[in-house]
Amino acid sequence: MLKYILWLLPVLCFGQQLVQPDARVVKSRWEARWIAPREGESQFGVHHFRKSFELKSKPQQFVIHLSADNRYRLFVNGTYVTDGPQISDSRHWRFESLDIAALLNAGSNTLAVQVVNYAEQAPVYLMGVRAAMIVQGNDSLSAVVNSNATWKYFTNPAVKALPFGPGNPELYYQYYAAGPMDHVDGNNFPWGWEHPAYNDAAWPSPKATETGAPFSVVGYGDATWELVPRSIPLMERTWQPAGIIRRSTGLPLPVEKFPVTVPANTTVSLLVDQQQLTSAFPELTLSGGKQSTIKLTYAEGVFNDIRNKGHRDSIQGSTLHGVHDIFIADGHEARVFTTLTYRTFRYVQVEITTQSQPLQISKFGSWFTGYPFQRKGNFEAEDQALAKVFDIGWHTARLCAYETYMDCPYWERLQYVGDTRIQALVSYYVSGDDRLARNALEQFYWSLTYDGLTASRYPSALTQFIPNYSLVWVTMVHDFFMYRNDPEFVRSFLPGIERVLQHFEKYLTPDKLMQEQPYWDFLDHTYPTHKIFTESKSKKLTTNSLFYAYTLSLASELFNYYQQPERAQHYALLSQQLKAGVKRQCWDAARGLFADTPDKNYYSMHANILAILCGMIDRPEQADFLKRVTEDKTLIPTTLYFDFYLGRAMNVARAGDQYLGLLRQWKELLNLGLTTFPEGVTRSECHAWSASPNFEMLATFAGIQPQTPGFKKVLIRPLLQSLQSVKGVVPHWAGEIAVEFEKRGVQLKGSVTLPAGISGRLEWNGKVYELKSGFNSVTTL
Numbered sequence: 001m002l003k004y005i006l007w008l009l010p011v012l013c014f015g016q017q018l019v020q021p022d023a024r025v026v027k028s029r030w031e032a033r034w035i036a037p038r039e040g041e042s043q044f045g046v047h048h049f050r051k052s053f054e055l056k057s058k059p060q061q062f063v064i065h066l067s068a069d070n071r072y073r074l075f076v077n078g079t080y081v082t083d084g085p086q087i088s089d090s091r092h093w094r095f096e097s098l099d100i101a102a103l104l105n106a107g108s109n110t111l112a113v114q115v116v117n118y119a120e121q122a123p124v125y126l127m128g129v130r131a132a133m134i135v136q137g138n139d140s141l142s143a144v145v146n147s148n149a150t151w152k153y154f155t156n157p158a159v160k161a162l163p164f165g166p167g168n169p170e171l172y173y174q175y176y177a178a179g180p181m182d183h184v185d186g187n188n189f190p191w192g193w194e195h196p197a198y199n200d201a202a203w204p205s206p207k208a209t210e211t212g213a214p215f216s217v218v219g220y221g222d223a224t225w226e227l228v229p230r231s232i233p234l235m236e237r238t239w240q241p242a243g244i245i246r247r248s249t250g251l252p253l254p255v256e257k258f259p260v261t262v263p264a265n266t267t268v269s270l271l272v273d274q275q276q277l278t279s280a281f282p283e284l285t286l287s288g289g290k291q292s293t294i295k296l297t298y299a300e301g302v303f304n305d306i307r308n309k310g311h312r313d314s315i316q317g318s319t320l321h322g323v324h325d326i327f328i329a330d331g332h333e334a335r336v337f338t339t340l341t342y343r344t345f346r347y348v349q350v351e352i353t354t355q356s357q358p359l360q361i362s363k364f365g366s367w368f369t370g371y372p373f374q375r376k377g378n379f380e381a382e383d384q385a386l387a388k389v390f391d392i393g394w395h396t397a398r399l400c401a402y403e404t405y406m407d408c409p410y411w412e413r414l415q416y417v418g419d420t421r422i423q424a425l426v427s428y429y430v431s432g433d434d435r436l437a438r439n440a441l442e443q444f445y446w447s448l449t450y451d452g453l454t455a456s457r458y459p460s461a462l463t464q465f466i467p468n469y470s471l472v473w474v475t476m477v478h479d480f481f482m483y484r485n486d487p488e489f490v491r492s493f494l495p496g497i498e499r500v501l502q503h504f505e506k507y508l509t510p511d512k513l514m515q516e517q518p519y520w521d522f523l524d525h526t527y528p529t530h531k532i533f534t535e536s537k538s539k540k541l542t543t544n545s546l547f548y549a550y551t552l553s554l555a556s557e558l559f560n561y562y563q564q565p566e567r568a569q570h571y572a573l574l575s576q577q578l579k580a581g582v583k584r585q586c587w588d589a590a591r592g593l594f595a596d597t598p599d600k601n602y603y604s605m606h607a608n609i610l611a612i613l614c615g616m617i618d619r620p621e622q623a624d625f626l627k628r629v630t631e632d633k634t635l636i637p638t639t640l641y642f643d644f645y646l647g648r649a650m651n652v653a654r655a656g657d658q659y660l661g662l663l664r665q666w667k668e669l670l671n672l673g674l675t676t677f678p679e680g681v682t683r684s685e686c687h688a689w690s691a692s693p694n695f696e697m698l699a700t701f702a703g704i705q706p707q708t709p710g711f712k713k714v715l716i717r718p719l720l721q722s723l724q725s726v727k728g729v730v731p732h733w734a735g736e737i738a739v740e741f742e743k744r745g746v747q748l749k750g751s752v753t754l755p756a757g758i759s760g761r762l763e764w765n766g767k768v769y770e771l772k773s774g775f776n777s778v779t780t781l
Helices: 023-027 384-399 417-430 435-446 467-483 487-491 494-505 531-536 541-562 565-586 605-613 619-631 645-650 657-662 666-672 693-700
Strands: 033-036 045-055 063-069 071-076 081-082 091-099 106-115 132-137 152-155 157-160 183-187 209-211 227-228 236-241 246-249 261-262 266-290 291-300 324-328 334-338 343-353 357-372 377-383 704-707 714-717 725-732 735-742 747-753 761-765 767-771 775-779
Touching: 023 775, 045 767, 063 106, 081 091, 106 132, 132 266, 157 324, 236 266, 261 266, 266 291, 266 324, 266 384, 334 657, 343 357, 377 384, 377 693, 384 666, 384 693, 417 435, 417 467, 417 693, 417 725, 435 467, 467 487, 467 494, 467 541, 494 541, 541 565, 541 605, 605 619, 605 645, 619 645, 619 657, 645 657, 645 693, 657 666, 657 693, 693 704, 693 725, 747 761
Parallel strands: 091 227, 183 324, 714 761
Antiparallel strands: 033 132, 033 209, 045 106, 045 152, 063 091, 063 132, 071 081, 071 106, 157 183, 236 357, 246 266, 261 357, 266 334, 266 343, 266 357, 291 324, 291 343, 377 725, 704 714, 725 735, 735 747, 747 775, 761 767
């Protein structure tokens, strides 16, 4: 029996290959046209497009270039190939170039493309315009599939959007921006539409509109979508069987696994525990049960009440609520239901209400999806909990990476600059793959506005500005400059950096301190910038001054490297003036701390962390100063986000033991049964900024850092202190950096292995030891 599937055949397909488009496709107008439904192109809809064609023989190569608005899924002769396009904006609308030859046959063939337009229900990260798609063949053979009026289409009446927000009170009390939920009526679905044998004779031809226009050939107002090649690999899809059924009600006997048969006229609830958080396309195979309703509700954890959660492994007395999808069975055999987009969950509650027929759930599982990072870095120490923190941090980072980096996979899926800096550093140190970071750097640059601010998050259909995040973007460029080796890529951002820094210069007071910034002047969730500024008589802010000074010093390094000495000197001088202004007006000698304003009414960890990063505390005093900062409970505290900067300050201060103490809060999170690290406030249980230990443990305890730009020379400065042994591996663009150390009193023994052509130095107890490429045995004096 043919197993028909609902708009996605989620299998790993090895019959396609993502290829680089040739110059002609990137620099010339396409022959293919964008095609669209004749009605409802600006409304929510799921549209199926088909093109049947003949081939005299099986081709050796058959490259197509494909895009759509908002999202597509491609099938070739009934086999799922991929989905896309890579998320971006309309001025840089991505297309995929795919060699599908392995999936084609001599004779009849069919391309089938599902296009989803979310319209007013769109997740915030999508910047679509209206429903449309385009396919361009790469040569005269593949041009047979060029999209035009010879294609056919069908608007699927079975799929509706369930709104989030006020229409879903279970999500309304928190900010949710990841898109609608699905309601699918199997009775009205065109089952088998993606297969060549499907009869599409009654389907109409689509509306053919403008030809495809690559970004490089677009004139003013000349194209709705300016096409740019995909810059990242296709997303991973890996099958995950369903977890265990922890709780079942409504059945004669409890069940622990699938398959499950639900009698007629019965209501059943099954609580499935995946046992760790995942992001995946759920897949439910059903037989019989005509008009049965199946509701899948996804949650990061179960709830003691509408907001509060206990230990994540405990389900006693708990409930589950959140994002959910609804499927209506049509009574046929082996129907496979899934969702328009992936869901994030540890727990899934499956609620079934049958009518006059029994329903069998013969199979339930999901297809993990995410950016295909490969773990190459590693960290170990005699404190085994640190390795567990590293593992969970990496799982957190993976779930927060798809076609862009994301703050969180359940609630928003938005690429924020503040989160992304941390995510990029984790990627460099654990995977060595910088393609998603490159994409982020470019996208934030594209968001730069006339007044010199990047968007705080991008792509985003809802514009938001957090001025300090524009400074974070500059620090991201500097990070890439230090950790990766592509000077020309970094050079391309220098004009944007100038514009950002010029914006902030407008908010300097005559005595060189910073005021409050327009829009959302955010530093950390605990830090009340507006309240502090409003209550200040001086209307000057230490944190804004020092974050600007910190960024200016990094920018000065960049412009000096690229031989622009006037810019470099200007930024260095301005940084020094800001630091001098803060020291003169905001230093409290009695407390030995910097206040948050010259009024000295507020004191925070944040201001004093930034003082360390700005080099305002003498090197011998830095560790004691930071200890005072972290132990003073009267200071405004940091959250897990700003603890990244605290970790960086501890590294600067050579305070390895203090960083080890800071990691206690990550260890405590393990005691809650969490399988990812949270936002640090409420809501999200998987937030990438909380994965910063994956970078900092390798940088601080293993001591692996760049000595020169481009990581062309390596600095190994392990800060073991109370740790006695450590092993660390960091992927490097030239190979791999590996260290293994054991401390014996004040002596360090072990080894350092550097990639071919890369040298460096080891610093230990104030002494320097030169390191050559390859293996270095280490025994210090």
